[in-house]
Amino acid sequence: MSIPLSMKGIGDGLLVTVPEGTWSVVRPSLLQAIDERSDFFRGAYVALQMANRSLNAAALGGLRDELSEREIVLTAILTTSKQTRVAGADLGLALEIPRPNIDQDFELDPIESDLEGDEAVLLHRTLRSGHSIRHPGHVVVIGDVNPGAEVVAGGNVVVWGRVRGVVHAGATGNTKAVVCALDLAPTQLRIAAQISISPERKGKPRPEMAMLKNGQFVAEGWEHN
Amino acid sequence: MSATVVTVTSGKGGVGKTTATANLGTALAEFGQRVVCIDADIGLRNLDVVMGLENRVVYDLVDVIEGRCNLRQAMIKDKRLKDLYMIPAAQTRDKTAVSPDDMIRIADELRPKHDWILIDSPAGIERGFRNALAPADLILIVTNPEVSAVRDADRIIGMTEAEGKEEPKLILNRVRPEMVRRGEMLRAEDVLEILAIDLIGVVPEDEGVLKASNHGIPIALNGRSKAGRAFRAIASRLMGDELPLEDFEAEGGLFNRLTRMVKTGGQPA
Numbered sequence: 180m181s182i183p184l185s186m187k188g189i190g191d192g193l194l195v196t197v198p199e200g201t202w203s204v205v206r207p208s209l210l211q212a213i214d215e216r217s218d219f220f221r222g223a224y225v226a227l228q229m230a231n232r233s234l235n236a237a238a239l240g241g242l243r244d245e246l247s248e249r250e251i252v253l254t255a256i257l258t259t260s261k262q263t264r265v266a267g268a269d270l271g272l273a274l275e276i277p278r279p280n281i282d283q284d285f286e287l288d289p290i291e292s293d294l295e296g297d298e299a300v301l302l303h304r305t306l307r308s309g310h311s312i313r314h315p316g317h318v319v320v321i322g323d324v325n326p327g328a329e330v331v332a333g334g335n336v337v338v339w340g341r342v343r344g345v346v347h348a349g350a351t352g353n354t355k356a357v358v359c360a361l362d363l364a365p366t367q368l369r370i371a372a373q374i375s376i377s378p379e380r381k382g383k384p385r386p387e388m389a390m391l392k393n394g395q396f397v398a399e400g401w402e403h404n
Numbered sequence: 405m406s407a408t409v410v411t412v413t414s415g416k417g418g419v420g421k422t423t424a425t426a427n428l429g430t431a432l433a434e435f436g437q438r439v440v441c442i443d444a445d446i447g448l449r450n451l452d453v454v455m456g457l458e459n460r461v462v463y464d465l466v467d468v469i470e471g472r473c474n475l476r477q478a479m480i481k482d483k484r485l486k487d488l489y490m491i492p493a494a495q496t497r498d499k500t501a502v503s504p505d506d507m508i509r510i511a512d513e514l515r516p517k518h519d520w521i522l523i524d525s526p527a528g529i530e531r532g533f534r535n536a537l538a539p540a541d542l543i544l545i546v547t548n549p550e551v552s553a554v555r556d557a558d559r560i561i562g563m564t565e566a567e568g569k570e571e572p573k574l575i576l577n578r579v580r581p582e583m584v585r586r587g588e589m590l591r592a593e594d595v596l597e598i599l600a601i602d603l604i605g606v607v608p609e610d611e612g613v614l615k616a617s618n619h620g621i622p623i624a625l626n627g628r629s630k631a632g633r634a635f636r637a638i639a640s641r642l643m644g645d646e647l648p649l650e651d652f653e654a655e656g657g658l659f660n661r662l663t664r665m666v667k668t669g670g671q672p673a
């Protein structure tokens with residue numbers, strides 16, 4: 180990954196910090212950074228932290244259109260610049276972090292992670308159909324991931340429960356990411372850019388850990404050893 | 405004495421919300437309770453048809469909200485039971501004519517003089533559903549033993565959680581025991597594994613339900629119908645009776661398992 184990007188999960192969306200510098204330089208590098216993580220961003224709701232950057236409506240509208248071409252919805256602009264605020268308001272963007280949608284009202288509690296620079300979140304609940312969690316770090320769920328629910332994580336996904344929905348680990352391109360669950364039978368499992376469909380289960384469910392080995396999905400027993 | 409507001413909802417259409425509302429209302433009224441059923445499906449009115457009161461509709465819910473009549477005038481008295489009333493939906497308007505606050509206001513106005521207010525929610529997850537949900541003290545989710553209905557029920561449960569409502573209770577409707585026995589239909593256990601909420605009743609598929617709906621005579625009035633008995637049993641459970649769940653699925657084991665589930669609050673033992 181060549182261009183670093185500072186972001187954090189906010190409920191069902193992401194808050195991305197736009198780096199300092201000249202707009203004509205920052206804009207293409209921001210888009211490139213997003214393109215490098217296109218799997219992770221596809222379908223995301225994004226708020227941009229713009230600090231005191233001054234942009235007119237044309238520049239901001241152009242950025243929104245670029246994001247929209249990448250299937251990213253720009254929802255909000257956080258800024259102290261008056262011009263940018265006016266431009267954002269003209270485009271119908273929120274000027275503060277939007278209240279999470281009623282059905283996606285999650286507390287994402289950051290927890291300690293031993294991987295430096297990686298944040299992790301803990302969800303102590305069952306994710307039901309329609310729920311979507313998107314986080315740049317690791318995601319730990321204590322509960323089930325039901326059919327129709329979705330977890331997209333930049334890092335690993337650990338579920339203390341049943342996985343029946345869609346889980347995407349390493350969505351920012353990390354092929355070393357893993358998915359662990361007590362009962363792993365997702366509708367679809369993705370790691371980095373690879374997609375797999377669970378085989379029909381035979382026998383009793385057991386804890387499993389799925390990962391990529393030489394570009395192929397493998398699931399191993401997730402046990403003490 | 406203040407009424408309990410029960411919202412009957414499902415997400416998916418056609419699973420039996422209106423049938424359940426009409427039958428639970430009828431059964432509760434037969435047990436001597438004072439009941440009002442409200443059709444919150446503005447624009448697709450049909451609770452009045454199922455209850456056989458279509459030809460008595462003069463004013464509707466939107467008329468009350470917009471002040472063209474008072475609440476009393478919109479309440480249609482049932483033909484058979486003395487303490488059963490129904491407030492019809494407007495047929496010519498849409499969901500935007502009603503707000504969640506309107507529903508809360510109407511429910512609050514009805515509470516003092518009744519024991520139960522049953523709200524028939526529209527399908528879907530939009531405005532109409534939110535209107536129906538707003539005043540609810542108790543939510544009944546109706547689902548069928550089929551994957552798509554269960555998926556939608558799961559979504560609805562998630563949305564009620566986000567609203568801070570108490571955990572809904574589940575009615576599993578249109579179960580066909582012979583298909584379950586052949587392994588061709590989801591079992592109650594399979595549905596509960598996903599939804600993980602309390603099961604308050606299992607209603608078997610019954611041709612009589614359709615006939616009764618078409619004639620405007622709720623099946624709960626028919627003591628010989630299995631579905632009618634199932635709805636009466638759910639009404640009893642709403643009133644606090646701890647009836648065991650009927651065994652429609654198999655001869656042996658499952659009955660005991662379901663009974664145990666009810667006692668332990670829906671957690672399969």
